[in-house]
Amino acid sequence: MHAIIPQPVWPAGVPKGAQLCYVIGVMATTTPNNTCLSTQQLNALRQALGKLYVLDKPEVLKTYECDACLLIKAPPDVVVLPRTVEEVATVVRLCNEWRIPFVPRGAGTGLSGGALPVDGGVLIGLNRMDRILEVDAVNRLAVVECGVVNAWLNREVKPAGLFYAPDPSSQTACTIGGNVAENAGGIHCLKYGVTTDHVLGLEVVTPEGDVVWLGGRHGAYRHVNWVNMFVGSEGTMGIATKAIVKLTPVPDSVKVFLAAFSQTAQATGAVSQIIASGLGPSALEFIDDFTAQAVDAAFHVGFPKGAEAVLLIELDGHPSEVAEKEVRLKAILETFEVSQLRFATNEAERLQLWQARKGAAAAYGRIMPAFYLHDCVIPRAELTHVLHIIKTVASDYEVLIGNVFHAGDGNLHPNILFDPADSAMMARVLEAGEVILKACLGVGGVLSGEHGIGLEKAHFMDQLFGPVELEVMKRLKRVFDPMGLANPAKIFPAGGGCGEGRHSNREAVKAGLPLKQLNADQGWV
Amino acid sequence: MIKQVVQQLVQALPEGLARVDADDFVWFGPTEAAALATLLQTAGQYPGLTLMPDLGQPIETDRRWSVLPVSWELLNEIVRLRADEYLITVQPGMTVGEMNRILAPHRQRLGTLYPSSRTLLSLIGQDLPCLTQGSVGSFRQQVTGIKALTGAGEPFKYGGEVVKNVTGYDMVALLVGSRHQYGLPVEVTLKTVPIPEMERRLVIDLQPVDETALPSTPALMSTFVDEIKNLQAELNTLKGIALFRLRASIGWKCLLDCGGWRNTVQPDMERLQAWVQALDARGPGLHELDCEASAFDHWLDKLDWQRPGQSYNLVLKVALPTAQAREFLVGFATADWFDAADCLWYPDAGVMYLRWRSPNYPYSAELETIVEWVEQHHDGLVTLAVRPVNIDLPDTLAQPKEPEAFERWRYRLRQLYDPNGLLGPPV
Ligand SMILES: Cc1cc2nc3c(=O)[nH]c(=O)nc-3n(C[C@H](O)[C@H](O)[C@H](O)COP(=O)(O)OP(=O)(O)OC[C@H]3O[C@@H](n4cnc5c(N)ncnc54)[C@H](O)[C@@H]3O)c2cc1C
Numbered sequence: 032m033h034a035i036i037p038q039p040v041w042p043a044g045v046p047k048g049a050q051l052c053y054v055i056g057v058m059a060t061t062t063p064n065n066t067c068l069s070t071q072q073l074n075a076l077r078q079a080l081g082k083l084y085v086l087d088k089p090e091v092l093k094t095y096e097c098d099a100c101l102l103i104k105a106p107p108d109v110v111v112l113p114r115t116v117e118e119v120a121t122v123v124r125l126c127n128e129w130r131i132p133f134v135p136r137g138a139g140t141g142l143s144g145g146a147l148p149v150d151g152g153v154l155i156g157l158n159r160m161d162r163i164l165e166v167d168a169v170n171r172l173a174v175v176e177c178g179v180v181n182a183w184l185n186r187e188v189k190p191a192g193l194f195y196a197p198d199p200s201s202q203t204a205c206t207i208g209g210n211v212a213e214n215a216g217g218i219h220c221l222k223y224g225v226t227t228d229h230v231l232g233l234e235v236v237t238p239e240g241d242v243v244w245l246g247g248r249h250g251a252y253r254h255v256n257w258v259n260m261f262v263g264s265e266g267t268m269g270i271a272t273k274a275i276v277k278l279t280p281v282p283d284s285v286k287v288f289l290a291a292f293s294q295t296a297q298a299t300g301a302v303s304q305i306i307a308s309g310l311g312p313s314a315l316e317f318i319d320d321f322t323a324q325a326v327d328a329a330f331h332v333g334f335p336k337g338a339e340a341v342l343l344i345e346l347d348g349h350p351s352e353v354a355e356k357e358v359r360l361k362a363i364l365e366t367f368e369v370s371q372l373r374f375a376t377n378e379a380e381r382l383q384l385w386q387a388r389k390g391a392a393a394a395y396g397r398i399m400p401a402f403y404l405h406d407c408v409i410p411r412a413e414l415t416h417v418l419h420i421i422k423t424v425a426s427d428y429e430v431l432i433g434n435v436f437h438a439g440d441g442n443l444h445p446n447i448l449f450d451p452a453d454s455a456m457m458a459r460v461l462e463a464g465e466v467i468l469k470a471c472l473g474v475g476g477v478l479s480g481e482h483g484i485g486l487e488k489a490h491f492m493d494q495l496f497g498p499v500e501l502e503v504m505k506r507l508k509r510v511f512d513p514m515g516l517a518n519p520a521k522i523f524p525a526g527g528g529c530g531e532g533r534h535s536n537r538e539a540v541k542a543g544l545p546l547k548q549l550n551a552d553q554g555w556v
Numbered sequence: 557m558i559k560q561v562v563q564q565l566v567q568a569l570p571e572g573l574a575r576v577d578a579d580d581f582v583w584f585g586p587t588e589a590a591a592l593a594t595l596l597q598t599a600g601q602y603p604g605l606t607l608m609p610d611l612g613q614p615i616e617t618d619r620r621w622s623v624l625p626v627s628w629e630l631l632n633e634i635v636r637l638r639a640d641e642y643l644i645t646v647q648p649g650m651t652v653g654e655m656n657r658i659l660a661p662h663r664q665r666l667g668t669l670y671p672s673s674r675t676l677l678s679l680i681g682q683d684l685p686c687l688t689q690g691s692v693g694s695f696r697q698q699v700t701g702i703k704a705l706t707g708a709g710e711p712f713k714y715g716g717e718v719v720k721n722v723t724g725y726d727m728v729a730l731l732v733g734s735r736h737q738y739g740l741p742v743e744v745t746l747k748t749v750p751i752p753e754m755e756r757r758l759v760i761d762l763q764p765v766d767e768t769a770l771p772s773t774p775a776l777m778s779t780f781v782d783e784i785k786n787l788q789a790e791l792n793t794l795k796g797i798a799l800f801r802l803r804a805s806i807g808w809k810c811l812l813d814c815g816g817w818r819n820t821v822q823p824d825m826e827r828l829q830a831w832v833q834a835l836d837a838r839g840p841g842l843h844e845l846d847c848e849a850s851a852f853d854h855w856l857d858k859l860d861w862q863r864p865g866q867s868y869n870l871v872l873k874v875a876l877p878t879a880q881a882r883e884f885l886v887g888f889a890t891a892d893w894f895d896a897a898d899c900l901w902y903p904d905a906g907v908m909y910l911r912w913r914s915p916n917y918p919y920s921a922e923l924e925t926i927v928e929w930v931e932q933h934h935d936g937l938v939t940l941a942v943r944p945v946n947i948d949l950p951d952t953l954a955q956p957k958e959p960e961a962f963e964r965w966r967y968r969l970r971q972l973y974d975p976n977g978l979l980g981p982p983v
Pocket residue numbers: 098099134135136137138139140141142144145146157177178198199200201204205206207208209210211212213214215216217218265266267269270271272392393481482485518
């Protein structure tokens with residue numbers, strides 16, 4: 032059995048008593064013969080994929096015990112690494128036969144615990160499906176396998192004067208499949224849109240084991256928009272194995288400005304003005320002083336000292352358009368107390384600024400071993416108000432909070448830093464997070480703009496949706512996955528505990544209950 | 557029999573919800589979401605009835621007692637305007653024209669360009685492509701929030717006055733383009749865009765006016781499609797483009813929407829003039845550039861091809877990537893069925909419409925050729941844009957072959973979101 036040492040703290044909503052849910056800082060040991068899969072089942076997987084690509088050694092499984100949300104860990108029972116869509120389909124069909132859950136996983140950079148097999152079963156790593164199959168520059172699209180890393184695709188299409196617009200800060204590691212599953216955003220999504228706006232077609236292994244194409248190069252559909260429904264479904268509607276994505280022409284001219292403000296409210300005021308002016312920047316990012324200093328210490332970009340906030344503002348387009356926008360941007364900024372305004376004078380400087388921005392998470396690592404990141408979106412006019420609340424929360428709960436976020440979208444990212452070894456701090460971190468989240472919902476915000484709900488925010492869903500609304504939303508899962516095997520226990524608040532559910536499901540499987548009853552009674556969905 | 561059922565339903569409903577028209581037919585005009593929910597819940601208890609959202613067009617055909625129109629005419633209030641956020645929240649009975657009128661004093665409008673008479677309800681049902689799709693995105697991308705009712709009258713919502721959202725499943729994707737089969741919208745938040753400092757909306761007559769000197773059609777087509785590609789590359793402020801030909805008027809035309817700062821639009825207009833002159837120099841006759849806004853609006857309205865109740869025998873929507881669409885236009889330019897069709901192409905949206913008025917034409921075999929070429933050989937998709945009349949459809953169109961999984965999913969969608977079968981044919 033999994034040896035669970037009593038928990039020092041428990042994140043709100045993550046069910047107590049769950050065998051596989053436990054908070055960082057707690058050790059778990061697993062032995063091969065305590066997996067939920069029988070030897071025959073493991074052998075069947077080995078036969079399908081080859082011995083090398085079925086991992087069940089505890090020390091190897093540990094690699095997969097969490098994603099970038101360091102609050103929750105759940106080592107998988109077994110990890111499989113398929114190379115082809117047929118292999119993925121075979122694994123899913125076997126899971127159907129055995130009635131055990133399966134969980135897709137990309138690079139594991141997810142920030143909401145989405146890739147954790149908390150209900151046990153098979154973790155399907157897509158990383159070997161990493162080929163860029165086609166770049167069609169004429170039609171401005173690419174066909175890729177879903178284990179392709181976001182940045183690789185961009186590297187590949189750059190010579191054709193094109194880029195793949197969704198650019199999460201984790202793009203050097205995260206996969207296109209993970210981006211699709213989370214509907215990932217990024218710095219330039221303000222102008223170019225999020226993942227769902229760039230996916231034309233998806234090859235999907237359905238939870239029932241079929242292989243189908245949703246959409247296609249044409250990007251059209253017959254009365255049901257399967258593609259947009261699937262994007263953002265966090266692996267709960269099936270596994271994406273290939274994607275046809277749109278490519279965008281690299282703009283003729285790009286200019287990045289750095290504006291430093293002595294007061295946060297001045298910076299957020301400028302954000303609102305820039306948006307209201309209709310200037311249409313391609314990126315508009317907010318970095319607070321704490322983060323700017325951490326980043327500067329790590330990347331030496333020369334962020335100004337003593338400013339409460341920095342905005343990175345990017346304008347792109349035809350050179351004449353950029354020139355015109357620059358004039359207008361400067362006019363707006365003049366009406367605020369800007370302590371420093373400069374711009375990247377060349378491509379290298381521009382990239383350095385963005386690398387620094389994208390490296391904020393790494394920079395926090397120099398201060399504290401881990402951080403807990405929220406991802407609410409609020410109306411942009413509420414930024415000043417909510418940032419003030421965040422500041423108060425930091426001081427009330429005695430925690431360090433760094434703010435670095437997509438201000439143009441109103442997509443906050445308060446990073447609450449913590450030391451997993453300090454259980455008292457952990458408790459404060461979790462509470463602080465909850466207060467911030469409630470404040471965001473209070474101003475008409477939503478729980479997540481790009482990181483998804485996963486496991487970590489599932490228990491907040493009933494603060495945004497009523498029971499009927501949640502039930503109506505849940506039905507969509509049932510459409511694709513009536514057995515509830517695809518990435519269970521995610522997105523929706525668990526009726527019972529995730530581990531409890533798992534346990535009883537397994538008991539039911541052992542008892543040989545019919546599928547229908549299992550599905551209806553055990554509440555995997 | 558069904559008339560009696562309808563009368564029972566009318567009696568069971570709160571006063572004022574059911575109306576009777578001059579021909580004694582019953583229709584419904586809810587004034588608020590709660591009334592619509594009551595209608596759905598009550599009507600669900602009477603089997604055999606279908607509620608048909610009135611998309612703002614007269615329902616001319618198919619008047620049957622079992623199909624009961626629901627009008628959104630009284631669900632057309634503005635809920636909130638957040639001009640500073642570039643968002644507007646309205647009830648879906650509102651028309652594009654009304655929304656743009658509300659937005660105009662704030663120098664804003666909807667980004668997607670549709671005829672003024674279109675209701676938001678119809679746009680949600682159909683997810684129509686539009687001229688400006690290349691610059692602002694699809695209609696679905698404009699919707700940031702929605703409140704709706706399932707076929708059983710249960711309320712649900714997704715998003716709101718936020719421009720980005722991944723909180724749970726994308727319920728907007730479930731509703732937009734689904735022809736109201738899985739739910740009825742009651743409140744929608746849409747993105748708006750600033751009205752540019754300078755705009756030029758133009759119509760170019762691409763075909764020589766002197767028809768006697770007409771070059772062969774394939775040559776003409778290949779020139780045009782390439783010219784359009786060049787034009788797109790050359791204009792920096794181009795927001796939208798469409799290429800079309802109506803049989804009733806002469807030749808191919810091009811609609812262009814340019815907008816931006818004055819000093820960026822003006823050079824584009826000079827480039828455009830030069831492009832037209834170059835075209836003139838090459839072909840006989842005149843290529844006209846019509847800059848009258850009214851001409852643009854006239855054509856925009858005429859190109860509203862997915863409008864229900866129009867008397868066309870067949871309207872096909874052909875979705876193809878740009879290069880394949882060019883191949884289609886050039887390759888089929890001499891085909892009789894192509895010659896008999898009205899054609900509209902939104903290159904940026906990857907959508908082409910073909911429309912025929914002639915009874916019983918094109919023939920089934922020709923339609924089969926189109927579907928085969930598009931779907932089997934060129935990664936495209938052919939759909940029926942409106943219900944066909946008097947046309948012998950091949951199976952490939954009448955019952956398109958789809959993966960078995962889709963059939964299961966569609967079935968479950970109807971079962972779960974419209975258990976009483978009120979919003980479409982029973983499952
Ligand atoms: C430092 C840092 C910065 C980040 N910045 C951003 C940012 O700017 N914007 C942003 O949006 N996110 C950001 N993220 C979050 C994360 O990188 C994204 O959510 C990313 O899309 C996850 O991709 P992945 O391959 O790592 O997926 P994983 O973490 O492996 O999985 C994420 C979810 O997707 C599912 N999944 C994975 N692959 C598939 C597939 N092929 N088919 C179906 N489901 C699948 C999993 O089951 C899981 O639910 C950041 C993370 C870190 C650590």
